[in-house]
Amino acid sequence: MAKIAPFQGLRPTSDKVSLVTTRSYDDYSTTELAYSLEFNPFSFLHILNPAYANQQKVNIEKRYKAVATKFLDFKKEGIFVKEDKPVFYLYQIESKNHQFIGILAGTAIEDYQRNAIKKHEDTLEYRVHTFKDYLHFTRFNTEPVLLMYPENLALNQWIADFKQRESLYHFSTSNKEKHTFWKIDDRADQQWLVEAFAAIEHLYIADGHHRSASAELLLNEEQSSNNPHLNYFMSFLIAENNIKIYEYNRLIHDLNQHSKADFLELLSEKFSVKNKKQHLWKPTKKSEFAMYLDGEFYALQLKNNGQIDDVLSSLDAQVLYTELLHPILGVEDLRTDSRIEYVPGTESIITIKEMVDSGEFEVGFMLYPTNVSEIKELADNNQIMPPKSTYIEPKFRSGLIIYEI
Numbered sequence: 064m065a066k067i068a069p070f071q072g073l074r075p076t077s078d079k080v081s082l083v084t085t086r087s088y089d090d091y092s093t094t095e096l097a098y099s100l101e102f103n104p105f106s107f108l109h110i111l112n113p114a115y116a117n118q119q120k121v122n123i124e125k126r127y128k129a130v131a132t133k134f135l136d137f138k139k140e141g142i143f144v145k146e147d148k149p150v151f152y153l154y155q156i157e158s159k160n161h162q163f164i165g166i167l168a169g170t171a172i173e174d175y176q177r178n179a180i181k182k183h184e185d186t187l188e189y190r191v192h193t194f195k196d197y198l199h200f201t202r203f204n205t206e207p208v209l210l211m212y213p214e215n216l217a218l219n220q221w222i223a224d225f226k227q228r229e230s231l232y233h234f235s236t237s238n239k240e241k242h243t244f245w246k247i248d249d250r251a252d253q254q255w256l257v258e259a260f261a262a263i264e265h266l267y268i269a270d271g272h273h274r275s276a277s278a279e280l281l282l283n284e285e286q287s288s289n290n291p292h293l294n295y296f297m298s299f300l301i302a303e304n305n306i307k308i309y310e311y312n313r314l315i316h317d318l319n320q321h322s323k324a325d326f327l328e329l330l331s332e333k334f335s336v337k338n339k340k341q342h343l344w345k346p347t348k349k350s351e352f353a354m355y356l357d358g359e360f361y362a363l364q365l366k367n368n369g370q371i372d373d374v375l376s377s378l379d380a381q382v383l384y385t386e387l388l389h390p391i392l393g394v395e396d397l398r399t400d401s402r403i404e405y406v407p408g409t410e411s412i413i414t415i416k417e418m419v420d421s422g423e424f425e426v427g428f429m430l431y432p433t434n435v436s437e438i439k440e441l442a443d444n445n446q447i448m449p450p451k452s453t454y455i456e457p458k459f460r461s462g463l464i465i466y467e468i
Contacts, residue, residue: 065179065212065260066171068295069149069253073203073465076144079105081234083142084242084460087206088112105142107205107462110134123193127200134203143465151247151256152464153225154299156457158240163457164222165301166247166256167207167464170266172279172294180210181265181442184272185450187398194277195284202468204278205461208271208296211303211435212263219302221255242460260300267442269306270455271298281468290468297466299459303435309408310430311451313383314418316402317425319393323357326391333386334363345412346431352383353412353429355419374440379430380452387428397450407454408432 075083082105085091091099091108099106113129121129137143152167174180198204212218225245232244247253268275278296285293318326330336334352339360345353352363365382375381388394394403404424406414415427433453441448 064174065263065266066174067151067166067168067257067260067298067300068171069151069247070169070292070295070297070466071146071149072152072167073138073143073145073467075105075142075462077232079142080232080463081236083107084236084462085111086238087458087461110137111461123196124200127197130197131201131203134201146246146248148248151253152231153222153245153247154463155226155243156240157243161307161456163301163305163307164226165299165305165457166222167297167299168256168260169295169466170208170210170298170300172275172282172296174266175275175279175296179265180275181267181439182272182275183268183438183442183446183448184452185447186273186276190273191276191280194273195280198277198281198468199285203465204274204297204468205463205465206271206274206297207299207459207464207466208275209269209306209455209457209459210266210271210298210300211269211306212260212266212300214302214304215259215263218259221259225252236460242463244463266300267303267439269301269438292466292468297464299457301457303439306435307456308432308434308438309454309456310432311380311405311407311454312410312412312415312430313388313428313451314404314406314415314424315388315392315394315426315428316404316423319391321391326356329391330363330387333391334365337362343412343416345429346379349379349431350377350382351431352379355412355416355427355429356425358420374437374444375446375448378433378437378441378448378452380433380449383428383430384449392426405451409454409456 082103085107088108088111096108099108100112110130110133113133154167155162155164170180228245230243231246232242235241275296282293321329327336339362342360344360344362350365354361354363365386384397394400397403412429415429418424419427
């Protein structure tokens with residue numbers, strides 16, 4: 064049983080929504096960030112990056128309080144409007160190749176605690192505490208946890224029918240996406256959604272493990288405040304067949320003191336290795352790996368992979384680590400080893416090639432994407448994926464809807 068609830072969202076006024084909303088802060092290059100801050104006074108980036116001197120020397124508390132102050136400035140200037148009652152939202156994102164649609168709602172931290180909301184990624188304690196502090200000082204969140212639910216024909220039909228109603232927003236963004244947004248404020252519609260999700264046994268976190276863990280930690284620390292908003296975190300609920308999963312590819316700075324010949328020989332003990340020369344090649348199925356080394360692409364296939372009988376051990380990211388990155392290249396902790404970097408599968412393999420050709424990295428590896436069934440099986444068995452195994456879309460725009468605490 065999944066418990067969802069409407070909430071009094073705060074959102075940009077209709078005339079400013081395309082100016083206010085932004086991609087994730089980390090997606091912006093230094094140049095893009097500077098341009099947006101200079102030429103768009105309504106950008107939510109002004110809140111995330113409030114103007115103060117020597118920001119690298121400002122402590123966390125002062126920085127987050129500056130975010131809160133800038134947020135209040137936006138509210139006072141009438142850039143945001145608050146709903147007059149709790150609502151749900153329906154949100155559709157259209158890109159060139161994909162269309163995503165889902166429900167924006169509050170989801171119960173109680174469900175997260177009792178594992179009705181299931182996890183497949185580990186969290187880093189310092190990141191959980193950092194975002195908890197952010198929530199504590201700013202008292203708002205604009206990044207919902209992406210939750211997936213099993214394919215549901217009744218929900219599909221309800222969403223299709225509701226899409227015929229007049230939207231609240233319809234706007235395009237500079238990355239050529241179209242965004243359509245509906246408010247669900249009718250009590251009968253809200254009750255139907257509450258009952259529909261109550262009939263779903265489990266929800267699965269697709270993206271947002273640190274955000275959900277931070278919300279739980281904040282609730283635990285502030286339970287005596289009796290603040291009802293602490294009992295929920297904002298979520299974007301989407302059907303599992305409507306998400307898009309990309310791989311994270313790996314780049315390694317060196318060959319762990321091996322010569323190219325020695326490295327290829329060690330590699331051939333565990334993998335069948337086929338030289339694809341200059342052909343831009345990437346994996347076409349599970350258990351295949353692509354490698355780019357010294358100006359050439361290679362196809363790798365693990366030998367004797369029939370012996371692997373559990374989902375974690377059979378994950379391509381895990382296979383690459385246990386059979387190659389760790390024993391041959393000496394990569395220890397995938398989270399902290401400075402010799403490895405990650406490139407999401409949304410980037411072209413030419414990016415991998417160029418980064419290796421530049422001399423910054425010695426070798427690059429490309430993987431085949433994980434699928435939803437693997438994520439769910441891991442979560443059902445309380446197993447954890449290796450770091451940087453999945454890059455999942457859709458990505459929510461900052462500043463579109465704000466959940467105040």
